[in-house]
Amino acid sequence: MTPAVNAAKKGGITYELLEYSHDANAESYGLEAAEKLGLPPDSVFKTLLVSLSGHKSTLAVAVLPVSNTLSLKSIAKAVGAKKAEMADPKVAERTTGYVVGGISPLGQKKALPTVIDASAQALPRIHISAGRRGLEIALHADDLATLSRGIFAKITAE
DSSP states (O other): OHHHHHHHHTTTTOEEEEOOOOOOSSOHHHHHHHHTOOOGGBBOOOOOOOOEEESSSSEEEEEEETTTTBBBBHHHHTTOEEEEOOHHHHHHHHEEEEEEESSSSSSSSSOOOOOEEEEGGSSSSSSEEEEETTEEEEEEEHHHHHHHHHHOOOBBBO
């Protein structure tokens, strides 16, 4: 299993694994997951890494619905940084231990500040990458926050 699934098991939370056949030509990994699994796009969350300026951590994790766009200003404010910008994909892969399109907020090589979009709290469960393309984990947003030591904030663009 992946480090994300191992983290969920170790955390003792209730979760479900969902698998689908990943298409290497898919333009959006998250929207592909929603479509292939027959899930509403608002319940499937993507994991993005941002580089921070004016913060003790140089990187942070953003978890938001695949149907939305990240507000860099909002995530910077949520973690108390001066500025945020999208992290280089190679840095994201090296830091998390996952490949782009399969980055999970769980089981990363290095613990990073994590912000989960507040919309997750209204859902009975959300779906996040389980650590590889084609594998999703369904869990309660509060369990994700506990396991990732994350906080909730509105981080989507209007």
